[in-house]
Amino acid sequence: MFLICAKNKLCYYKYPIFYVWENTNQLIYSLFSTQQKLSAFDLYTSPEEEIRIIVHHWIRTLNIKLGWIKDFDKLVVNYASIVFMFDTFLSSKLINTFTGHTNWVRSIDYSTFDDCQFICSGSDDTTVRVWDVDNNKQIRLFNGHSKPVFCVKFSSYYYHNHHQNIICSSSSDNTIRFWDFKYNKQLQIFNGHTNGVYGIEFSQFNGGKYLCSGSYDNTIRLWDVETSKSLHVFNGHERAVWCVDISPVQSNINNDNNKMNNIGVINGNGYTICSGSFDNTIRIWDIETTKQFNAFKGHTNYLRNDKTVRLWDIRSGQQTQMFNGHTSIVWSVEYSLFLIKNSSGNSNVICSGSRDNTIRFWDIRSNKSQLYVIKEDKIEAEILCLKYIELKKKDKTCDLNLCYGSGNGSIRIWG
Incomplete structure (x- = not known):
């Protein structure tokens, strides 16, 4: 696996291209573009000190000013010391459950603010909720939406520019709303x-x-x-x-x-x-x-309703793979950074959540093989949303965990 630094030949600016990310899950995806000249070094074999030197060399020689991320070097060093093997995840189990929503949990997001870990969630019960992961409890409930909440996202812009802890939510009431969960108030509405x-x-x-x-x-x-x-x-x-x-x-x-x-x-x-x-x-x-x-x-019915998961080549517009196995609607799909032992190349794992109460893991480079299935046995436990999160442990290291929201109103973390 490699870390990629890119500079676009077609760019009208003299600065190299670096994209903003919230966690190391997005690191390689965020820095990579097929239209750019690439520089890379091996994350597995390069010592941490060498990584620091390379990062600081980029800062000096490329005169990076725009959109620079203060924690870039820390993220790189942290990422270089972590290898997420899918074989390890196979022995994982349910480690946390958050309850409080009274209807479907449509969306979840994860972020850290001031060294604390939070999950936010949006539900058909019309509420947006914030959960303290470290203390396993709900800390905020927002009631401003008048209809189901379909999507929630933490805002990095408000935190880095105004040091505000802000969540954005969208709803079938036609609005997008911003919430300050530190001071428990609605900030603004987009109409x-x-x-x-x-x-x-x-x-x-x-x-x-x-x-x-x-x-x-x-x-x-x-x-x-x-x-x-x-x-x-x-x-x-x-x-x-x-x-x-x-x-x-x-x-x-x-x-x-x-x-x-x-x-x-x-x-x-x-x-x-x-x-x-x-x-x-x-x-x-x-x-x-x-x-x-x-x-x-290529999908034959409302995208997810044909029960398939499909992989596409963005440049050509062609479907490259189709994964079959779910027996009902596929609600959500998510990439991971898991690696697979004894697999050619750098295998990528995707997972999908379905109305059939299962989360299925797929190796996109091994003949469409289904790797693993997590089965929810509870009633109305269809999997509506998925999110890979890197939970910090007491020793300051991270584990890659899977967080998901279900039709019975619960939020679960598997890892």
Whole structure:
């Protein structure tokens, strides 16, 4: 496994490209783009002191100023000392359960603030809740939404720029709301969508200053978190947009510096939004131009309703793998950093959660093999959302754990 430093030849800025991440789960994904000139070194064989030297060398020689992350060197050193083997995870067990929601838990997120670990959750019971992981208890409950809450995210932008502990939530009441869970108050509301808002995601560039959202009104919007303004509307989906993500993969639709809009994205244009819809398509959009540059077609029913998990090549738009095994709706999928022994290359593991009450793990490089199944035996325990989290232990090391929300209102951590 390698750490990658990249500088884009097509970039209009002199600085190399570094993307913002919240934890080491996103490290390699955040730094990598196929359009960039890459420098790499082996994380497994390079000693920690050598890693520190390389990081500081990058800072000096590349004159990095924009979007720099203060904890970069700490994250790299920490990551280099951790290897998550899937064989170890096979012996894991349920280690924690959080109860309080009275309906489906649609979304969860994890973050650390001031050395404390938190999980936030959104539910069909219309509430947003915050949980103290270290003390295993609920510490906040927000009741501002009038309909089910579909997605929740911790905001890195508010923490790093204003030292505020902020959660963002989206709901079928057509709104996106920001909550200060340190001072237990609602901070702001984004209005603009004309129907329910399902998926939301913060940008990895500019420290999370931008937010994208997908809605039942068939549109995607890009927002400025600081000003609360809606910057762009993306039109093209024929039905509701269920989920969105912002990717460092560049579209290269617009390489003309004079045609850039006024978003002011650090390190150039070309960043993309990925969206999944009830129209059975996944689409990729260029953030700067709002143009769609690719659409993935293959799912036969509302994406997840065909019971399959599919892997796509972003550049070609082609499906590369299809995983069968679930017996009902697939609600959620998640990548992990697990490695598999005796497997060629750097194998990647993905997991999926389903209405069939199971979480299934798949090796994407070993002939579509299903690796492992976690089965929930409780009634109405369908798996609605998944999140890999790196829980800190008392000795300051980290374990890779799986957190998931279910149809019976519980949140569980497996590890």
